[in-house]
Amino acid sequence: MSGNLIVIGRIQRAIGLHGECAIEVFGSTFENLEIPAEILIGVRESETRSIVVNKIEYRPKCIVCSFSGIDDRESVDQIRGQFLFVEKAKLPSLDDDQYYHFELEGMKVYSDTNAFIGVVDNVYNFPTVDSLEIRRSNGDLIMVPLTNDSVLKIDSELRKITVNPDFLEELL
CATH class of the missing domain: 2.40.30.60 (RimM)
Incomplete structure (x- = not known):
């Protein structure tokens, strides 16, 4: 199973x-x-x-x-x-802009200029906001809140997440 x-x-x-x-x-x-x-x-x-x-x-x-x-x-x-x-x-079906955490795990993360950032390792359900744990190609982990300000687009067919580059500057 x-x-x-x-x-x-x-x-x-x-x-x-x-x-x-x-x-x-x-x-x-x-x-x-x-x-x-x-x-x-x-x-x-x-x-x-x-x-x-x-x-x-x-x-x-x-x-x-x-x-x-x-x-x-x-x-x-x-x-x-x-x-x-x-x-x-x-599982009940969700609206088009909603995702189960397991659906996001393994998705590739890019900036809006298509620069590869990493892969979603895990999704955490914190009390104030859900956050993506992204494993960078060098092995480092970064956390990105799953908000409209930081995550610009989730494409489930391409298994790709586009993240706001302004937000990334603070993390990288």
Whole structure:
């Protein structure tokens, strides 16, 4: 099943006594789940099983979930540290100007004069803004916020991102 699953989160710890748990969320896919949602859970992509998300609660310091069959602290402890996955085919479609993080990873990054900058290594979902981690050809990493000011164009067919050169001057 390699490559068909997207990691959307990880079980952090039990919250309370009735099987609720804090979730570390990766990207914005988690917030698009329609509850109840059948997803997959496991320590790695090749070892998953189905689980149903019954509730998602956004609290000030964490996201709290409850799952079918997980109804006490001990049950949460058994799945603690495991990853939450969804199948790519089951992801809701996005608007033309929206992208899932995994779609951006591996894209080549250029300036508006077509000078090669690097390749998107990772996309981070920071509290204030998503950011592209770009690996330069010399191995250095730079972070570019995923904003209209810094990213001029994303061409998914060419797998190419064009970045504002004025913004790059500050980073390079």
